[in-house]
Amino acid sequence: MRWISTAAIIMMAATVLSGCETTSPQVAALQDNNTCRMYGIAPGTQLFITCMMQQSGQREQRRVAQNQAIAAAFVGAAVVGVAAAAASSGPYYRPYYRCGYYRCWYY
Numbered sequence: 001m002r003w004i005s006t007a008a009i010i011m012m013a014a015t016v017l018s019g020c021e022t023t024s025p026q027v028a029a030l031q032d033n034n035t036c037r038m039y040g041i042a043p044g045t046q047l048f049i050t051c052m053m054q055q056s057g058q059r060e061q062r063r064v065a066q067n068q069a070i071a072a073a074f075v076g077a078a079v080v081g082v083a084a085a086a087a088s089s090g091p092y093y094r095p096y097y098r099c100g101y102y103r104c105w106y107y
Helices: 002-018 025-038 046-089
Strands: 097-099 104-106
Touching: 025 046
Parallel strands: none
Antiparallel strands: 097 104
């Protein structure tokens, strides 16, 4: 049962490290700029500004969704870890076998 808690710790560490991938604001703005240009919108127009704002909002939504997924993974790993620890540390019930004059039975 010890391997279950070790696996849970490794899974939590991998989840934390996968959430560390971030982009700088300059790189994000350049990606948004390239995306809007790819759509064929001319820079400097009101439509281009709207496109940049939409791209920024979508990136923020993706970031929030990723953070929620990481939090859910932590909660799930914690629940599994607690359940495994409770299952492995509980008392082991061994039935008592007794034989009488006419028959045998378990307690």
